[in-house]
Amino acid sequence: MNSHAFAALAHIQILVLPVGPIPRAAFEKYAAEIRTFDSIRLGDIPAGMKDERARFMPNPLSSGNLYLSYPSHPAPPRHMSLSLFRPSHFTLGIIGVAACSSSYSLASALKQFENTVLDISPEGSTFPLAKVCFAFEDEESAGSTGLRDTLPGIVSIPSVMGNKKLYIGTLLADLCSHILAELGRVYHVLESPIGNEYLNSAIFPILPSPSEMPLSLSSGNIGYFSHSSQPELDSSSLATPGIQIKRSSTAGPGISHTASFIQRQSTLGPPAVRKRPSAIGAVSSHGRLYKVLGDFFLLAGRTEDALLWYAEAIVLFKTGQDPVWHASVLEGMATVFVLDTWSAGQGLQSSVSNNGVKEPWADIYEQLSQAVALYHKAPVPSELSQDHSLLALTYCTAVMRQTSLLFCTWSTKGWGALAFASMLQPGSTSYTQKTTSDSSWTNLERLSIMSGVSRSQIANTVSQAHGPWLLHLGPHERLTILQSMASIYSSLGYKRKEAFILREVISCIMDLIVCGREENDVLWKSDVGSASIGNRSENGDEVNIVGKGAVGVRQNEILAGNQSILKLLVRACKVLGVDLEAVGVAKATDGTSSEIGGGDSNDCPVEDLEGSADVARESFGWSELQVGVIREAIAVAEALPAPDPLAVARISLSALRTMHSVLASSDQYHLYQTAGRALAAMRRRGDAPAVEYWAGHPIMSIALLPLALHRLPIENLFSILTAKSSATNSLLGGITDPFLYNPRKSSGPQSKNLIVQGEPIELTITLRNPYVFDLEIQSISLSTTGVEFESSPVSALVIPPNTLYSITIIGTAKTRGTLVFRGCIVQAPWGAPREFLLPVPTDADQNLFARRQSAVKCEIGRTKYWGLDSRPWEKDERRLSTLLPSLKIPPQFLQCVVVPEQPLLRIRWTSLTHGAVMLYNGEESTIRLTLENISALPIDFLRLSFEDSTIGPAQEALSEGELSVFETYETEFDLLHRKALSWRNEKEITNILPNQKVVLSVTCVGKVGCAHGTVHISYSQVNREHEEPVPASEVFYTRQLSYPVTVTVYHMLECHDLRLMPMVDVNYDDINHRASNSVHLLPEVDDPAEWCLFAIDVRNTYGLPFEVTFEREQAGTESAAVSSTVPPGSMSRIILPVKKFRLSDDQISQSIPTLSDRQFVVGKSKLSIEEEQAQRELFWYREELLKIVSARWKETNGDRHGYLSLRQQRLTLPMLKVLRTDVVPVDLTLIMDTPDNSLQELDYSGGKYIASPNEMFYLRVEVANSSLSPLAMALDLMFDPAEQVLSEGVLSNMAIGKLKPDETKAVEVPLCFLCTGRFEIGAEVRTTGTLKDSRVGASRICVSVREDG
């Protein structure tokens, strides 16, 4: 900024140089002391000269100031052409600073100083005009350095001197006096006609060296001053012969222009001057001469004179012949104006506040605009690039001066003392930094309003300097201009423009670096063989290639410059919305996983989660620009003089991470390769891995693969060991939950993952690669807490592009307890490992996540913050964090319970081939399983359970509850008593020792509808004496071994049409005729009234004949069996006599039982009481009948056999009547009187009596009360055909009276058959006193009346 101070035209530049062996700190100290003098009052300047050198000397008692500035280096030689055009651009004075000690004398210091000055001042240059060397005395060598002997050109400052500052001030004033004197001498030369010719010779004229000065014009007697680099000027003696000569020689042109004269007759001076040079007859106008005069007066602090001469020059330049000089005059006038205002209003800043319509600075601004326009339009006569360069420089400087006017006014809140101060000495005040440090919009706008300068005005002004002409400038000037522009934009808060300029600054610097390297290469290649240091490799290894046998030497690298360039890069990229530091640098140098697992990892994973939640949010920025700027950033980082692979890697990885959605695939490849190269370079260097894992959140999920079923431990309560095993409950229970939907069930604790100590488990990790290239991952390992867990990390993994990828990790838990999988530790190639947590989302998390998502979605179309405020990192701070509470609950992770070691059993052998059984319906078969304990633990608990395909549907039907009571019973009976699979001898095995084999026999019964079944063998080691007792252990763990069986059941025999017939009706004749196999059974039937016939059809639907046997086992009778062979496809009827029986009232009044203990059985039947009674009666009689009669089948040609189920058969009410004996047995007999007056029973054969017609018989009716209560009964008799029978007395409603239990009463009725034929006699006993259906007993006999009977 210093070079672009507004008032630079009025500054006398003084260079401070170190001389001789002076420590840096000491030099800085002394130089700072010198630099505190930024201005010197004119009154302090010693004015002793009387000749032309006194022209610019201040008047005595004048009140102005000389302004000093101290640049760090002299103007470059290329600018020498400007020496007359702009003398303020050059260092007019040089101060050497030497530290003198006993070893370093003043003389040597002086000599060295002279040499240095010779070195830095270019050949033939007018400047510097004056020089002096200050020799500061060391403290320790005070007095011994011989400071007494004074040498010309060097001033010694003893360390004992008290007020050094005052002395330095005096010395400075002295130096200035010399400078002013020399200015006068220069002007004196220019004043001459030949000087003026030179002045007008080119656009940027240069005063030739004295040797080249044509002698004809210099007219011999011009004792030209000596070479400028060695002016014969010293501090001690001013009077030298040379000067004397000059004074006499310059008497011609400029005689009357002494300072005092001008001061006194300022109105008269200019016309006189104008007249005189023109009278000399030079062809050129004197405009430039006046301008130079004005410049010198400005430097000399005499603003009034400067203004005067500038005005003169303006008049001459009005013709437009010399626009560049014209513009320069305008600049000078503007400076003068500011200086005047400054000196006028220094005490009272309020008085200069704007009271007019126009801003006070508007005139100056206009002037400068004019100057800028003139510069811009100025034609460049010569094709010299030198002139282009200088013109561009003056143009840019003028623009910067104009900008500086506005900027100083703006930043100091208006036109006032502060503004002047910052215009004069921009470095001296820190006020600008203070006011513009707060870059909020309101603050900046406040400045604009207070100062009346709008920011866009400043920006527009400064942007004038930017253009193609920048290329004309030398690298240093270009950098300075660009840097000043950038800092102005930055102060204005125009970040994007600043970024634009910063890119230019960077490329400018890089250009210099690259060019410098090429030069160096040339240099180094030239001196082959010397111990040179090659700066060859791009990757940062400085290896000497050319030297034979040389060792690669690393240069002493200074990385500060690199870091600054990178900082610039990052700043410029941030404005465009690219965060080049998105990927962090790992803090831990060793980067072990343990360090990462602790401490700060509690919050970062949550961030990651949130980050993954916000993928949907809108992107910021101009993607094309972002891509471009990233490429440039990488190119810059790669081209840095000491290449910084870490920066390269970081930039490219950050870009990949944050921008992969907008990057083209080729860019992604390129970035990835660049990062890979950089990391490889770091590896070669042996640096520690320093880049954090970068590729977003790679872990999608972690899942515990379920254990194989035979290894899975199942938790059981200890109480089931003691409780009686109630198989009914388990089987018939079905769904015990009374509610169809039970919300508590699902919300209960999630089923724990059980894993077994010491046995390997598998985890599946799903990884994601959102990029278009193969993502390489160096290693992935699990991060666990709790129980010690041993797993081997997966290394060298390559995830294909744009995919989800699963890997499996196998590990073993070492001890029992709880194991928590927190997440994974992922390490990219040559990066630091990083832990990614993967919590299992709870409901609250999900809820919050959803809300967050919807909040983001809701805001996606709206813009509350725009522009730079909408950059992601700015926005997130403000928006979402205030909208939603963050996750406060500690995250839940995947958890496992590690149970103690368990024995392991396997099925070694089975009796089945392919696990399949083929059975006939009702057949029974045995499956033998050989089990082997292959673990080192004994098994002391073994339990079998079974499952088959019929259970499920039956349970379902039961639980639906739609079945009638009877069907329910049937289903339940089926489930309980006819299991397809069962283990008969449960107690046979209890212990299996390690490596022992045991054989289990499982019975399998063929059951239609059963397609498959499973044998579950649960086993465990329950008693562990050798281990420490776990107090709160109420559970033990079993393992289950399952053996599936495929069952095929052939359905071959069907039973139909069960019938029960009263024996009375059997026509024996018919039976005799038919050769039935049941005939031989009939003989045992003594009394047909007490028996009935059980008949059933058996059909063979199979292809083989079967022999069917029905057996009867009834109390009070001998067992009987009927067999029949049923051929394929045919049907056989089986007939079996069954003795009638009667169940007690207690028994039949019981309700139909349910075999399960189901509670919520609501009777659904709408039956009346009688109907229900009848149903129960049917049920109980059927049960009894099925107990009596059982059926078996047997293969006719084989030995397979089984049971035939009769349970499908239904009992109907008529059948019931046949089966049931009456309450009151009624016995009918026909008797006749024998001649000997005794009664004799008639012949009874073939189920009927044989009688003769027209004979008298007695019908004897015996009634017995078999019930437990006394009954009053009446008897009805019926004859069929009744009209052919004569009888005595009434036949109906014969009162029998009340019979006690087991009491018998007989009634005899005489009768006579009137014709032959078949008669039927029926008797019916009713109880009296009851109204309806009071029949309690009945009987019938048949009588065949024949003539021969």
Next chain:
Amino acid sequence: MSHHLFLLSPSDTPIYSLTHYSTKLPQSTSSSLSSNLPTWSTSAFAGTLTALSGASSATQSHHVQGGSVRMGGGQDRHVIQMIANASLDVIEDVMRKESAMYLKSVDKFNEWTVSAFITPGNMKFILLHETKNDDGIRSFFHDVWELYVKTMLNPFHTAHSPIRSIVFDTRVRASAKKYL
């Protein structure tokens, strides 16, 4: 002579861009300062510098070496985008203070003049032009605005998604042909 139109969303993302070459000849206002530029192609970075400072358009003979820093779609395009992006600073500054939708010649950079149009929904239309054509640009902006509003009526179109409608494109081009 060319015009460059950018439609920028509030998050500075371009959702539409158009380069229009009009038949009118630009008036040559080139300064002597920018003539006789040195061929500056010693390194790749000089290319960037040349482009950014606008020198590449001033000197036709200039060509860039060093392909590694070639910008997408040509360097000029990249620079023009940079200029458009940089002009947002001034536009945002002005639009905070003024409620006018049409900001005439709000910024100047290199040879480009930037005019802008701000919709009530905070979309910014930015036009880079070289000559003064106040009324034409105003009419053009109003046309574009109308077309933009019609596009936004589509319920499936969000404020941040790029406009890929062919109809929009052809109509904007027609309007540019008419007014610019």
